[in-house]
Each structure stands twice: as C-alpha cells, then as structure tokens.
Amino acid sequence: MSAAPPFDSPPNGASILLPDTKALGLKARGAVLVSTDGEVDELSAREAGEKLASAPLLLCHRGFTLRRLTGPRSRAQPHPGTFDILDLFAFVRPARFTLPTPQGLARALGLPVPGEAEAEALFLFEAAEALLGELTSPAYPDKEEARALANALAKAGWSWGEAVLAALGEPPEGRRALSGENGLRIWRKLEEWEERAPPPPPSQDPVPPEAARQRLAELTGPGAEARLSQSDYAARATHAFAPKPAPGMPSLLLAEAGTGIGKTLGYLAPASLWAQTNKGPVWISTFTKNLQRQIDQETRRLFPDPAERQEKVVIRKGRENYLCLLNLEEATNRVPAGTDFIATALIARWALYSRDGDMVGGDFPAWLPAALGRPRLAAEMTDRRGECVYSSCPHYKKCFIEKALRKARHADIVIANHALVLHRAALDFAFHQNGDDTAPAEHAAGAEDELPDHKLLPPRLIFDEGHHLFDAADAAFSGHLSGFEGSDLRRWLRGPEAGRRGRARGLSGRIGDLVAGTPEGEEALQAVLDAAQALPGPGWQSRLNQGQPHGPAERFLAAVHAQVRARGRDEGGFYSVECDVLPVSEGVSEEAPKLDAALSRLERAMRALADILRRTLDEEASSLETATRIRFDAAIRGLDRRAGTAIAGWRHMLKALAGLDIDEAAGDPNPEAPRFTDWFAIERQGGNDVDVGMHRHWIDPTEPLAETVLAPAPGVLITSATLRDEREEETPDDGFAPSWAQAEIRTGAAHLPSASARAYFASPFDYAEQARIFIVRDVDKKNADHVAAAYRELFLASGGGALGLFTAINRLQGVYQRLSEPLEEAGLPLYAQHIDAMDTGTLVDIFRAEEKACLLGTDAVRDGVDVPGRSLRMIVFDRTPWPRPDILHRARREAFGGRKYDEMIVRLRLKQAFGRLIRSAGDKGVFILLDPGLPTRLTTAFPPEVPIERLGLAETLEKVRDFL
Structure with a gap:
C-alpha cells in the first residue's frame, strides 16, 4: 500500500491509503492496466486473465471481469488479494444502491462518469479515494461498529482491511485479535418486534369514484400532466372495493390498461382510500420481485414521510427471500478466515442497515455474491428448506420474517407476489382435497407460514401483471x-x-x-x-x-x-x-x-x-x-x-x-x-x-385458483396491459372464445358463478409516429451465423439501446459468442442473461442506465423490463415465440382449442414484448422479428396503427437508421 493524501488533513489520525497496484479496465478483446500515474498496458483477454490470477489488481466486479476475460465455463480464480471496488462500496455504504459498473459507481458517488477503458480503470482509484474519504469524516455513523468489523476483516485477509482501518483512524496498536467480538454479531443491535393486539375486521364502505379521482390528483401533484384515462381507470377500479355482492362471488374487475396509462397510481388511489376508510389492508400482488420494488417506490407518493411509510407499507415475500439470523450466526462461527468470512462479514454489515432483511429484490446488493465469487451465497443465508425453528431460535424476537409478518397485519398496503399468495392457497387446497380439516389455519400467533389461509385472506386483493396468473397458478398447484x-x-x-x-x-x-x-x-x-x-x-x-x-x-x-x-x-x-x-x-x-x-x-x-x-x-x-x-x-x-x-x-x-x-x-x-x-x-x-x-399439473390451474382465492375474497382487481387476446376475427360460433372470454379463462374468472366486470383503457401513445415493426424475410433462423450477423448489424444500426430476445438459451449463447467482440469494438457494451455473472435484475438496471448498452435475454427479460427513454429503442426477437411442444402443452392445446390456443399464446407474448418498447410519450423504437414465417393473423397482437413491413435485412437496416 502507498500513501496518497488527497485530503488536506483527515481528522483523528485518519489517513487515505490507496492500493499499490494497477487498475484493470475491460475493452474489446482484452483489457488495459493503468497505474496511478497514468501508465497504460494493453493486454489480450488471455494475458489479462493470467494477470488477474497472479496479481492483486484493482477492478470492478471480479466475477463479471473474470467471466469476460476467461469465458463463461472457465474455472479460473482471481488472485486472493484482488481489490474489488464493490467490496469497499458494500462496506462504506451498506444497503445503498449502486450499479456494479464504473459508470454506476460514478453516479452513486457524484463523480464524473468515465468513458473509455483507460478512463474506467483510472476512475477506480478516484472511487476508492472518495469512499475511503467518507470513512474519515467525523459524521460517519457507527464508527466503533465499523472499526470492529474492519479489524476482523483485516485479520481474515480482506484486501481493503488496512486501508479501511487507516481511514477510520484505527492505529496498529489498537487492533484486536480475531474473536467472537468482531462486529459480525449484528443481531445484538437489531430492534425486537413487539406483539400487538389483532386488528378488528375492516368495515366495508365503498370508495366513491370521484373520491378516487381526487386521491389520484393528490398523488400526481398539482404540476402533473392531466391524464383523463388514468383518472377514468382509478374511478373504474373502485368496483373492486365495493361490498361483496353474493356468496362465492367477489366484486371482481378485469381491467386492461395499455402501456402509459399509469395503472400503479391508478389503483393505489382507491386502494389507499379503502384502507384508510375501512381500517384494513389491501394486498397488491405482482409477478416478479423487481415489480414489487417498483410498486413500493410509487408508494412514496402516498406516504412521503419515511417513518410513516415504514409502518403503512410492507413488502411480503416467502421466507426464502429473507436473511435468516440463525444462518448468519452459524456462518459467523463456522468461517474464521478467508473468502467465506469476508462474504459473511459484508452480509452482516448490510443486515445492520437493511430496511427489512430482504435479500432478493430488496436493498441487498444483488451483485455482491457474484462479485465475491460466491453466487450461491444469498441462498445459503436464507431459510429455503422450511427449517425455521420459530420461537426456539435465539433470534426469534429480532427475525426479519417475523417482523414483516406482524407489520403486514397492521399495514395499509401490503405488496406481495403471485407465488406467495398462491403458494399458501395451494397448501390449503391440498388439505381440504384430502379431507383434512386441521388445515394450518389454527396455529399460534407468530407461527404462521407465508400467507394465512383463506379464512384470513386479505379483504381486498389487486393482482397486477394479471396475465401471469395462469402460469403462477400452474406452478403453485402442481x-x-x-x-x-x-x-x-x-x-x-x-x-x-x-x-x-x-x-x-x-x-x-x-x-x-x-x-x-x-x-x-x-x-x-x-x-x-x-x-x-x-x-x-x-x-x-x-x-x-x-x-x-x-x-x-x-x-x-x-x-x-x-x-x-x-x-x-x-x-x-x-x-x-x-x-x-x-x-x-x-x-x-x-x-x-x-x-x-x-x-x-x-x-x-x-x-x-x-x-x-x-x-x-x-x-x-x-x-x-x-x-x-x-x-x-x-x-x-x-x-x-x-x-x-x-x-x-x-x-x-x-x-x-x-x-x-x-x-x-x-x-x-x-x-x-x-x-x-x-x-x-x-x-x-x-x-x-x-x-x-x-x-x-392441472390442465386448467385457474380452477383451484378460483376456488381458493377468488371466490372467498370480498373484492379483487385483476389488471395488466395484456389481458385480452386481440384476434383478427372474433365470432362466438367459431369454437374459440373471443378476447374477453379468454381473459376470464386465463385469470379464473370463468369459474365464478357470475360474470366479472370488465374495463379497457387504450394506451395514450401515438404508435403510428413512435414505433415501427419489421419482419425480416431473408434471414435463415436455423443458421446461427446468419442470425448473429443480423443481430450485429441491427444493433450497430440502432447505436445501442437494443434488447435481443430469444426463445431458447442455447441460441442466445451462440449469438453472444459471435456478437460480443464487434459490438465492444464499436463502443456498444453487450450484456447477456445466462452468461454474465450477474442476476437478471442487475443486468436490466445496467441496461437502463447505459444508453449505448445492448442486452440479450429470454422470458424473464421480456416480461420484466421497464426502460423508458433512449436506453431501449430496439427489440429484436429471434423467432416466433410458439409454445414449447411438451406433454403439458399437448393436454392444454386439446382442452383449449387446438391451433387457436397456440396462436393466442403467441399473440399475448408478442403483445407483451412490444409493450416493453414504448414506455413514455417521448419514446421512439423499432420492433423486429427475424422470422418470415409469422402468419399475418398473429400480427393483430400489435397496435393496429403501427406500420408493419416485411423486408429484407438490408432494407430493414436502412429504414431503421432513417427512423431512429
């Protein structure tokens, strides 16, 4: 280590020590090494990989860097003394967000964003300097706690240990031996939850439509652009908050709201009013954990005061998502030194500052396990096998899961996911099917598992991303x-x-x-x-x-x-x-x-x-x-x-x-x-x-869904941008249900004794001006070289901001191998699901933040991307997304209409994918399918006003350049 005093006089004997090594920056076909004085060495990928394994370099995300240099199947390991800037960020700013890239760190630290590989490498020294400088501040919180943990990390061989201790002003003579008092026992500092009396049942006062409009206006603020369709949506959503009309029939509304309506605030307006008026919770269930996070962010408009929001809004997930303190304690006792200790220590540091201990989609840095070379780390720290010992656990009164359970009983808004809601419903269904009336409804307070059974179902339910209910029920009831x-x-x-x-x-x-x-x-x-x-x-x-x-x-x-x-x-x-x-x-x-x-x-x-x-x-x-x-x-x-x-x-x-x-x-x-x-x-x-x-599997899994969730509930809103199937011809006598009937079939509403209410709100966007659709007719979709060449030229034509969607992982991997170098050479970073050592949510976050980035992915990316602006201006689908012809699909195809069932699935998938493209009034984008075999009758999935052209690749490229 060498001293570098960028600060005039760090207080209390603190000093800034920067790594006495070179920083590594990635570039096309290799990497650069940059010293503090600006000396640059250019290396091939092989040379850089060998250097990384033999010397303690400074870099950003060791897992991602190693994978890029040595290949996705390499077993190479970085030097144990590697200085990963993300380790330092995780220590200095626990439970704080950053993208795991030099650009993301620069934005998080308020520093100029670096450009080329050399600038990125040199920036890492600047970032280390800034982070260590934060530790020298007298206002840095809980310095004693930080010192204890840093001391243990230094003893365990953490590369940043000495620098962190120096910045914290810990003199060498003050160092403590590695022991149980090492700062990892964070549960001692966590607050205990307190039992509260069960809340009384809520009243059943309806929400007047005009009151919902007024609440929406308050949420959007006086300076917001008036959106009549969003106001109409909020008013119509009040139907789900009316008193239950009849036994076995909830106040059920199916509402399709096109992209840009603003449905989240649209349903939060009546939901918050109902919860406030009737003193009961509203559960909002969505498909992915990333979408849970997005909805949670919108609730800041409801409760600007963080303390109030902490009480009024709760995110609920399954136990396997939360840090188990007993697992953390046993890991602490089991790993006295080395990489596992460092990983455990940084998790402990995060847990002390976490909002709720959520390790999947919460404030846990999802990039940390892969960055540490331990991708299974988060899973090992959660309760994934039902091994919770409840009150016999020494940490029971401080357990993150138990806290969330108790808060959910008294909250106004509970943000859950389909898997959680339907998992509990499936358990109750299985008990009752087997004639067991001792179902887990009768259990002691505090020992409940996931969601209470349907005797205690939330009084009001909102299923956002409702088009996923069929698949979620399929998983839960199988x-x-x-x-x-x-x-x-x-x-x-x-x-x-x-x-x-x-x-x-x-x-x-x-x-x-x-x-x-x-x-x-x-x-x-x-x-x-x-x-x-x-x-x-x-x-x-x-x-x-x-x-x-x-x-x-x-x-x-x-x-x-x-x-x-x-x-x-x-x-x-x-x-x-x-x-x-x-x-x-x-x-x-x-x-x-x-x-x-x-x-x-x-x-x-x-x-x-x-x-x-x-x-x-x-x-x-x-x-x-x-x-x-x-x-x-x-x-x-x-x-x-x-x-x-x-x-x-x-x-x-x-x-x-x-x-x-x-x-x-x-x-x-x-x-x-x-x-x-x-x-x-x-x-x-x-x-x-x-x-x-x-x-x-159930051939129709919405049958038990309707029985266990919909029928017992007082009121339900099922909403999505893609509920209906847009068909070219919809006649009631052709043996196949028209669009709204399909929505009822796929959500379970068809199994209720009377018809649901329906509402449709068209997207406000001018698709004729904002979007173009091209079906490329001269690319052989079975030839990997031809497909990769098409992706390359299309991504180059868009200048980045391109999302490549695949129906099979092996095809994605094959295209990536042929695509990475030419795009990197053109200055277009390429990221890929199933290849890069990052979780899907982090990859999407990076893609959203980098205007020139390109991303390859499969279904999880197609259904979970929200990227407004120029960061997403092109979507390329490798082929028509026909359903996989497996045994389960064969049974459903026979039950639901044969060929027309297949086509309905394709239309919904295309509709969902296209919906990713235009997310705001200023967006402009192109949707491209590399499959000339797409039947014209399936193009009704797209907005009718969007021009659709079937062209050769060369013509498509010319038109793409002109349009974008």
Whole structure:
C-alpha cells in the first residue's frame, strides 16, 4: 500500500491509503492496466486473465471481469488479494444502491462518469479515494461498529482491511485479535418486534369514484400532466372495493390498461382510500420481485414521510427471500478466515442497515455474491428448506420474517407476489382435497407460514401483471414426485446424514426435547425417522447414475429414468427429456406399489406424531409458556403440511400408475373431461442430469385458483396491459372464445358463478409516429451465423439501446459468442442473461442506465423490463415465440382449442414484448422479428396503427437508421 493524501488533513489520525497496484479496465478483446500515474498496458483477454490470477489488481466486479476475460465455463480464480471496488462500496455504504459498473459507481458517488477503458480503470482509484474519504469524516455513523468489523476483516485477509482501518483512524496498536467480538454479531443491535393486539375486521364502505379521482390528483401533484384515462381507470377500479355482492362471488374487475396509462397510481388511489376508510389492508400482488420494488417506490407518493411509510407499507415475500439470523450466526462461527468470512462479514454489515432483511429484490446488493465469487451465497443465508425453528431460535424476537409478518397485519398496503399468495392457497387446497380439516389455519400467533389461509385472506386483493396468473397458478398447484423433492423431505425429517454438515437439524433437533421422557412420543418420533429412510438419501444422484439405487424411492426413480431414456426424445443432452406416463414400463409398474406402501407408512407415522404433539399441547395448555406453545404449533403444522400435501399428493400420483384413472386417483372420479395430466421427466442443467421424477399439473390451474382465492375474497382487481387476446376475427360460433372470454379463462374468472366486470383503457401513445415493426424475410433462423450477423448489424444500426430476445438459451449463447467482440469494438457494451455473472435484475438496471448498452435475454427479460427513454429503442426477437411442444402443452392445446390456443399464446407474448418498447410519450423504437414465417393473423397482437413491413435485412437496416 502507498500513501496518497488527497485530503488536506483527515481528522483523528485518519489517513487515505490507496492500493499499490494497477487498475484493470475491460475493452474489446482484452483489457488495459493503468497505474496511478497514468501508465497504460494493453493486454489480450488471455494475458489479462493470467494477470488477474497472479496479481492483486484493482477492478470492478471480479466475477463479471473474470467471466469476460476467461469465458463463461472457465474455472479460473482471481488472485486472493484482488481489490474489488464493490467490496469497499458494500462496506462504506451498506444497503445503498449502486450499479456494479464504473459508470454506476460514478453516479452513486457524484463523480464524473468515465468513458473509455483507460478512463474506467483510472476512475477506480478516484472511487476508492472518495469512499475511503467518507470513512474519515467525523459524521460517519457507527464508527466503533465499523472499526470492529474492519479489524476482523483485516485479520481474515480482506484486501481493503488496512486501508479501511487507516481511514477510520484505527492505529496498529489498537487492533484486536480475531474473536467472537468482531462486529459480525449484528443481531445484538437489531430492534425486537413487539406483539400487538389483532386488528378488528375492516368495515366495508365503498370508495366513491370521484373520491378516487381526487386521491389520484393528490398523488400526481398539482404540476402533473392531466391524464383523463388514468383518472377514468382509478374511478373504474373502485368496483373492486365495493361490498361483496353474493356468496362465492367477489366484486371482481378485469381491467386492461395499455402501456402509459399509469395503472400503479391508478389503483393505489382507491386502494389507499379503502384502507384508510375501512381500517384494513389491501394486498397488491405482482409477478416478479423487481415489480414489487417498483410498486413500493410509487408508494412514496402516498406516504412521503419515511417513518410513516415504514409502518403503512410492507413488502411480503416467502421466507426464502429473507436473511435468516440463525444462518448468519452459524456462518459467523463456522468461517474464521478467508473468502467465506469476508462474504459473511459484508452480509452482516448490510443486515445492520437493511430496511427489512430482504435479500432478493430488496436493498441487498444483488451483485455482491457474484462479485465475491460466491453466487450461491444469498441462498445459503436464507431459510429455503422450511427449517425455521420459530420461537426456539435465539433470534426469534429480532427475525426479519417475523417482523414483516406482524407489520403486514397492521399495514395499509401490503405488496406481495403471485407465488406467495398462491403458494399458501395451494397448501390449503391440498388439505381440504384430502379431507383434512386441521388445515394450518389454527396455529399460534407468530407461527404462521407465508400467507394465512383463506379464512384470513386479505379483504381486498389487486393482482397486477394479471396475465401471469395462469402460469403462477400452474406452478403453485402442481405436484412433483422427484428425487430432489423426496431428498428435501428426508433432510427436513432426518437432518444431515452421512457425515455431511449443514444447519438442518431434522426433527430430532427441532422437537426432540418436546417429546423427551414420554415413551409414546419418543417412539412416534423414531418411527418417523425410520420410515423416512425410504426416501432418496444423500448421494442418490450418483447411485442412480451407477445403477445402484437404494430404497423404494430410489428404485422407483431408477425405473422412471429408464422409461424416459427409452421413450423420450433426447435433443442433444442439454435439454430436459420427458415421456408419457402410460403405458407404464414393467419396472415402474413393479416399483410404484412398493413406494406407495413406504410412503403410506411415513404418512401414518407423521400424522401419529402430530396427533401426539397436538394432544400434549391441549393437555398442558395451562402450563406451557408462549414460546413453547409456538414450537409445538410449528412442529404440528410442519408435519401436517408435509403429510397432508406432499406425501398425500405423491400417493395419489402413484395410484394413477397402478391402473386407476388419473382424475379418480386425485379424488375426482369419472369427470366429464380430464382435469390433470401426468408425465415422467429427466431434468437437466448444463448437460447434466439433476433430477428425475413424475409430474402432475392441472390442465386448467385457474380452477383451484378460483376456488381458493377468488371466490372467498370480498373484492379483487385483476389488471395488466395484456389481458385480452386481440384476434383478427372474433365470432362466438367459431369454437374459440373471443378476447374477453379468454381473459376470464386465463385469470379464473370463468369459474365464478357470475360474470366479472370488465374495463379497457387504450394506451395514450401515438404508435403510428413512435414505433415501427419489421419482419425480416431473408434471414435463415436455423443458421446461427446468419442470425448473429443480423443481430450485429441491427444493433450497430440502432447505436445501442437494443434488447435481443430469444426463445431458447442455447441460441442466445451462440449469438453472444459471435456478437460480443464487434459490438465492444464499436463502443456498444453487450450484456447477456445466462452468461454474465450477474442476476437478471442487475443486468436490466445496467441496461437502463447505459444508453449505448445492448442486452440479450429470454422470458424473464421480456416480461420484466421497464426502460423508458433512449436506453431501449430496439427489440429484436429471434423467432416466433410458439409454445414449447411438451406433454403439458399437448393436454392444454386439446382442452383449449387446438391451433387457436397456440396462436393466442403467441399473440399475448408478442403483445407483451412490444409493450416493453414504448414506455413514455417521448419514446421512439423499432420492433423486429427475424422470422418470415409469422402468419399475418398473429400480427393483430400489435397496435393496429403501427406500420408493419416485411423486408429484407438490408432494407430493414436502412429504414431503421432513417427512423431512429
């Protein structure tokens, strides 16, 4: 390290130390190394990768940089002393936003944005100087806490440790030995939640339309442009806040609001009025976690005071999204030094300042795990396997999840997601389908799992991005009897086995003390543990590959694997393979009854143990402490849930293999039409088999959605920019439902006893002036070189701001390899989903911020991008987005109209993709499809006023340049 005193006199003995090394900047086909005095070395990608592995360079995002230099499949590692500027930012500004690029850091720090690679590299010294300078300020908060953590990090070998300690004014003689008092035990500083009395039921006063218009005007402000369509939307949305008209029928409104209407504020206006007037919460559910964040930002208009907003607005997600303090503590105790310690320490630093402990889409820096070379880091710190021990956890009173649960009961606005809402609905549905009336509604306060059951459904629900409800319900109400699911249940029951480590304690660790001393309870617990050995055990994948399965579940999976290999269509080893269940092979027919018998024993044992715990809880009600009662309740609920949903569902599926009708086995004898479809599959990732099993899906998953969510709810608004299917011809006698009927089918409204209310609001944009659509007719979509060349020329013609959409990951990867160098040489940064070491949300954030950037992505990008302005001025689709022709689609195609069902899906996908292009009145953009085979009848997906031209690539390029 070398001293560099940019500040005249840092206070309290603090000093600024900058890395005594060179900074690395990426460029086309390589990188540059720049010293503090401006000396520049140009290196090839190979040379830069070797240098990065051998020397402690200064850079931005080690994971992204390494991937760019050495390739996506390289196993190279950076030098352990690498100075990643993002590490320093995460320490100095915890829970603060920045894009993980030099340009993003410059904006976050208020510094001039660098341009070329040399300037980017030199900027890293400037950024380090600025961040360390913040630490020298007397006003920097919690310096003692920062010193303790920095000291531990320095002892653990963190490259920035000495510089941070010097900036904090910590003299060498004041350094402490690495110990438990190292600043990582942040839970000691977190506030405890306090139990509050349950809120009374809300009243049911409606929201007058004119009041909604007035509230919207207050939210937009006096200087805002008047938008009559947005005001009309807010007034119409009040229908969902009217009293419930009849049993089983909510006040339901389907509302399609074209892009630019401003539907978020449009529904927040009546929602906030209803919550304020009736003293009850309104739940807003959206499809992605990024959209949750966007809606949360809009609520700042409702509650400008941050303290009030903290109480009135709550983001709710599943447990797997939040930092588990027990996981953090165990990680702290387990990793005394090295990269894992550094990663854990920076997470602890973030958690101390986090708004709510949300690690997925919240204020956690999503780029941090990949930047540290630990992409699985966030997942390891959350509760992803249902292992929460509730009140027996030492951090229960400070738990982020428990805080969110309690705040949601008293909030005005709860921002959830479809997965959370429908997951809980699916659990209740499974309980009731299996005739179990002890569904998890009756549990102690504070021990609830996700969303309360439908006896406690939110009084009002808004489903934004409502066009995703069909797919969200499909995921929530499906069943999977697979190796992964079975081994996950075994781990929940038995804990780590075969010498493996992990924080999962199994039933013995969680409830052993609750049954200790009672022979009946101890025997019941042991019976569960013994029966669980029938499930796939540690190493099951290796045993299947070696042809040596052990136990009923593994032998069944081996037979399924053999049937799929024999009958499925294998497309080169990188795609999952599937086959029909019937007729079953001899091996499956032989093993299925054995597995069913083993699961029956396990189900009976789990129910017996739950009954014993339930009885003990009842008999000792007067003497048990609240914390112990919650532990009993959590254990009962966990056993009931897994026995009554997972295992009972698996057994229904196995009975179908024994010759029973599929729907009869699922409790629906002799239906007029099949309700389910089953299949076997081998799941693959990166060319490797990762799972195998049997799958069951509802053909129409909105049927249970309507039963468990819509029918019990008092009022529901389902809204989106793409609810309706725009068809060229819509006649009621052509055997296929017209557009609004399709919206009702795909949202579940068709299963309610009476018709829903409907509303349509056209986009206010002048598409004829703002957009163009080109279908390129002379590019061979099957030739990767031709497709890549087309992307290259189109992206160059737009000068960046281009989004490339693909219907398959392998095609995206192939185009990226051919595209990256020419675009980089032209000064157009290229980012790609499934290639760059960043999460999708971060990639979109970077794309939004950089006007010349280009981005390649798949469905997640198509459905979740909101990029107004010049940052998105071109969308290129590689081919018509036909649905994947798998077994599930075959069943739905037959049920919903054959070819016309396929075309409806394509139109909705094209409509959704085009909707990404024009997001504000000043936008201008082109939509391009590299597929001459697009039928004209599918172009009704686009606004009718937009010119659509079928041209060759050369003509398209000329027109694109002229238009843009």
